Amino acid sequence: MAAATEQIWRWLSEIPDPEIPVISLTDLGIIRDVAFEGETLVVTVTPTYSGCPATTVINLEIERKLRDEGITALRLERRLSPPWTTDWISTEAREKLRAYGIAPPIDGTAAGQGTAPGAQARAAGLARPAPQVPCPRCGASDTRRVSQFGSTPCKAAWQCNACLEPFDYFKCI
Amino acid sequence: MPSLPDMMTADAEALARAAGKGGAAPLEAGSPAHDLFTGLCRLGDNTLILGHRISEWCGHAPVLEEDIALANVALDLIGQTQLWLGLAAQVEGRGRSADNLAFLRDAWHFSNILLVERPNGDFGHTLMRQFLFDAWHAPMLKALEGSNDARIAEIAAKAGKEVAYHLERSADLVIRLGDGSAESHARMQDALERLWPYAGEAFIGDAVDARLAEAGLMPAPDSLRPQWEATVNEVLGAATLSAPESRFAHQGGRQGRHSEHLGHLLCTMQWLQRAYPGARW
Numbered sequence: 001m002a003a004a005t006e007q008i009w010r011w012l013s014e015i016p017d018p019e020i021p022v023i024s025l026t027d028l029g030i031i032r033d034v035a036f037e038g039e040t041l042v043v044t045v046t047p048t049y050s051g052c053p054a055t056t057v058i059n060l061e062i063e064r065k066l067r068d069e070g071i072t073a074l075r076l077e078r079r080l081s082p083p084w085t086t087d088w089i090s091t092e093a094r095e096k097l098r099a100y101g102i103a104p105p106i107d108g109t110a111a112g113q114g115t116a117p118g119a120q121a122r123a124a125g126l127a128r129p130a131p132q133v134p135c136p137r138c139g140a141s142d143t144r145r146v147s148q149f150g151s152t153p154c155k156a157a158w159q160c161n162a163c164l165e166p167f168d169y170f171k172c173i
Numbered sequence: 174m175p176s177l178p179d180m181m182t183a184d185a186e187a188l189a190r191a192a193g194k195g196g197a198a199p200l201e202a203g204s205p206a207h208d209l210f211t212g213l214c215r216l217g218d219n220t221l222i223l224g225h226r227i228s229e230w231c232g233h234a235p236v237l238e239e240d241i242a243l244a245n246v247a248l249d250l251i252g253q254t255q256l257w258l259g260l261a262a263q264v265e266g267r268g269r270s271a272d273n274l275a276f277l278r279d280a281w282h283f284s285n286i287l288l289v290e291r292p293n294g295d296f297g298h299t300l301m302r303q304f305l306f307d308a309w310h311a312p313m314l315k316a317l318e319g320s321n322d323a324r325i326a327e328i329a330a331k332a333g334k335e336v337a338y339h340l341e342r343s344a345d346l347v348i349r350l351g352d353g354s355a356e357s358h359a360r361m362q363d364a365l366e367r368l369w370p371y372a373g374e375a376f377i378g379d380a381v382d383a384r385l386a387e388a389g390l391m392p393a394p395d396s397l398r399p400q401w402e403a404t405v406n407e408v409l410g411a412a413t414l415s416a417p418e419s420r421f422a423h424q425g426g427r428q429g430r431h432s433e434h435l436g437h438l439l440c441t442m443q444w445l446q447r448a449y450p451g452a453r454w
Contacts, residue, residue: 051252081327112337148342149242173334
């Protein structure tokens with residue numbers, strides 16, 4: 001079935017993310033497993049954020065695409081653990097994000113990351129400087145964070161001090 | 174919805190059962206399954222009620238960025254609610270779903286702490302409530318990652334990554350507003366004093382909590398207090414705000430005894446499912 005699952009992966013890589021259509025579901029790293037259980041194809045998907053409204057749409061898109069390709073026995077499974085991380089976004093996808101105007105995540109800068117127990121206040125941002133995020137439009141490094149939350153839960157709102165353009169930063173999680 | 178006489182009757186639950194709405198027999202109080210169901214509802218009800226509360230800001234926040242941020246935090250909390258109440262429904266095994274638990278229970282079956290049902294007040298008040306909650310929520314989830322129940326541990330690990338951002342944001346804003354203008358400082362100090370008596374309930378355990386802690390499923394509520402105090406003291410210090418000395422805490426929410434505010438909130442939140450039972454998208 002190895003050849004068959006490879007084909008499934010290719011089909012899944014053709015499904016655009018509903019909110020950021022320049023990257024695919026496989027680019028995003030949310031497809032965790034593709035396997036046949038007897039005749040049934042099981043696709044395991046991990047949600048990005050618990051409340052992301054795109055999750056339902058993503059499941060619908062997977063189902064539609066695979067049925068269009070002739071898969072009839074299909075089951076989608078949700079896997080919470082290990083939780084999704086932006087580290088799983090592929091290198092090519094990061095370039096696509098940048099070209100689209102979204103600054104890609106800077107690994108290792110998630111809120112609360114590497115916090116020792118008892119040092120919650122440091123997780124509260126008191127000692128954590130905002131990451132250096134280059135402007136995806138003009139490339140300048142002189143940028144500032146406007147808000148930790150942007151147009152979707154996975155993004156933060158930033159602004160470039162050089163070209164003054166506001167932009168989304170795909171924040172690290 | 175219960176009628177007014179139902180609401181005025183002490184044992185309205187018995188009335189509902191008599192009216193044939195009780196469904197399958199409930200889990201036996203004190204049983205391990207009932208304890209776990211209760212613990213999960215307490216988690217899911219906190220995130221549900223706070224998520225609904227802050228969603229009330231949608232379209233009304235002082236600036237667009239804050240409006241979006243509040244809506245995003247609400248979204249995370251509602252998403253976490255689906256996970257907690259979904260697991261609660263599974264543990265209960267009575268055919269209910271997360272939606273059933275959210276939209277078809279009455280106030281006395283909600284087990285959120287009273288803090289999260291407090292009305293929003295002004296923007297500063299909302300942020301102070303959020304911070305006092307987040308400072309508890311983050312270490313709570315960290316502790317739940319060590320639960321003996323893998324289903325609880327994996328939800329906590331997922332939610333914890335989101336809540337780290339909530340805490341970062343609410344702490345940052347409490348500091349900026351507290352250590353801001355004379356007006357913003359006064360409002361934040363006022364919010365702190367009004368909300369302080371509601372902050373302690375999260376740390377007061379009962380017999381259910383004791384059994385859950387004994388079984389290694391959830392942490393004892395009071396075990397989270399030192400870390401909460403460390404965070405709160407550090408942030409309030411940087412915000413030039415002073416917490417009241419009193420440790421008095423209003424309580425009852427975790428046992429289903431609520432302030433009048435929850436009923437009003439549920440009227441709005443549950444209206445559609447009550448008016449059009451079984452409605453679907």
